[in-house]
Amino acid sequence: MDKALYVREVRPGIYLMDEAHEATGYLVIGRDRACVIDTMNGYTDLGRTVKGLTDKPVVVVNTHGHPDHIFGNVYFQEAYMNPGDGALARGFIEDPAFQAACRERGLAMPPFRDILPGDVIDLGGRTLEVYGLPGHTPGGILLLLREDRILFTGDSVNHHLWMQLDGCLPLHAFLEALDRVMFLQEEADIILHGHARDVDDISLMRCMREGIAEICAGKTQDDAPYRWFDGVDLQHAYRCDPDGRYQQSEHVICYRADNV
Ligand SMILES: [Zn+2]
Numbered sequence: 001m002d003k004a005l006y007v008r009e010v011r012p013g014i015y016l017m018d019e020a021h022e023a024t025g026y027l028v029i030g031r032d033r034a035c036v037i038d039t040m041n042g043y044t045d046l047g048r049t050v051k052g053l054t055d056k057p058v059v060v061v062n063t064h065g066h067p068d069h070i071f072g073n074v075y076f077q078e079a080y081m082n083p084g085d086g087a088l089a090r091g092f093i094e095d096p097a098f099q100a101a102c103r104e105r106g107l108a109m110p111p112f113r114d115i116l117p118g119d120v121i122d123l124g125g126r127t128l129e130v131y132g133l134p135g136h137t138p139g140g141i142l143l144l145l146r147e148d149r150i151l152f153t154g155d156s157v158n159h160h161l162w163m164q165l166d167g168c169l170p171l172h173a174f175l176e177a178l179d180r181v182m183f184l185q186e187e188a189d190i191i192l193h194g195h196a197r198d199v200d201d202i203s204l205m206r207c208m209r210e211g212i213a214e215i216c217a218g219k220t221q222d223d224a225p226y227r228w229f230d231g232v233d234l235q236h237a238y239r240c241d242p243d244g245r246y247q248q249s250e251h252v253i254c255y256r257a258d259n260v
Contacts, residue, residue: 003043007053010199011148013126015053016192019043023068024196026152028145030123033057037143037152038194039072039079042107047075061115061128063154064140065089069194071098074107080115082132084139088167117141128152131181135174137167144187151188157205158193163255164226164233171253171260175212182209211238211253215260226254233257 003020010016013029017040025038027050034056039046050058060076062069065085070092073079081089092098093109102108117132121143131142133156143152155162163171182205191200214220215236226235235252 005044005046005049006197007049010192011150014145014148014150016196016198017046017049018197019072021197022195024192024194025069025072026192027053028123028126028128029054029056030126032122032124033059035121035123035128036060036076038063038069038154039075041068042071042074044072045075046072059121061121061141061143062089062112063143063152063156063194064137065092066137066155067092067095067098069154070109073109074102074105076110078110078113081112082116082139082141083112083114084132084134085137086112086139088137088139115141131184132177133157133181134177135169136161136163136165138169142181142184144184146187149187149189151184151191151202151205152193153191153205154194156193157191157208158195159200159204159208159251160195161208161253163253163259164228165230168256168259171212171255172216175209175216178209178212182206207238207251208253211236211251214238215253215255226252228254 006018008016015027017025019040023040025040028035034054060079062081065088119130121128127146129144133140133142136155140156185202185205188202223234223236226233233256235254238251
């Protein structure tokens with residue numbers, strides 16, 4: 001059954017698409033073509049929604065291979081994803097419940113096409129640059145919308161980061177990868193992530209990075225249990241940016257004690 005899709009134009013020609021408050025994708029419209037960034041769980045016919053917003057050719061890009069970002073690919077002919085997440089994605093796609101739901105609705109996952117760090121997607125007057133950020137998943141990517149100074153981060157940078165899942169890299173490895181892309185905080189003003197309902201200030205990236213560094217440095221004495229659908233792990237709360245620009249009530253990194 002369809003669930004609600006909340007669509008909002010956050011900047012001219014840039015739409016936030018929040019599916020049932022469970023996952024968020026985006027539509028970026030350029031002069032020549034448009035890009036869908038993440039397609040959520042596939043509850044709603046995203047292809048039809050996108051057609052109602054633009055008549056330009058559409059390219060679909062997945063920030064990573066988790067089901068709540070790729071299952072909506074079923075409404076498109078193809079989708080780009082970093083092959084580093086191929087095995088992870090296949091595991092979810094082959095799940096019998098998902099296959100049965102697809103058959104019931106006459107839908108199927110389209111083929112993935114490779115997108116790699118260093119690639120640039122030219123939409124005409126708007127360009128998306130691809131940066132690799134392995135951590136939340138092995139093949140996670142960030143997309144910098146250069147002209148609008150927006151960084152699309154999927155689940156790799158947000159205020160409730162999940163690093164406790166199977167397939168997440170150790171936090172030390174994530175910290176190293178994050179430090180290789182921290183220069184992006186000078187190239188973007190806002191973050192749009194995979195579970196957002198509004199824009200976040202780019203300073204979130206620095207705040208979250210400091211939180212991960214604290215865990216890696218063993219400053220975990222105040223960490224609390226984190227109960228989620230697959231067990232109990234740990235959560236590390238981190239502070240706002242010292243300059244006070246970033247103000248959110250909750251900032252936590254969820255992680256496994258044996259994967260730091
Ligand atoms: Zn994810």
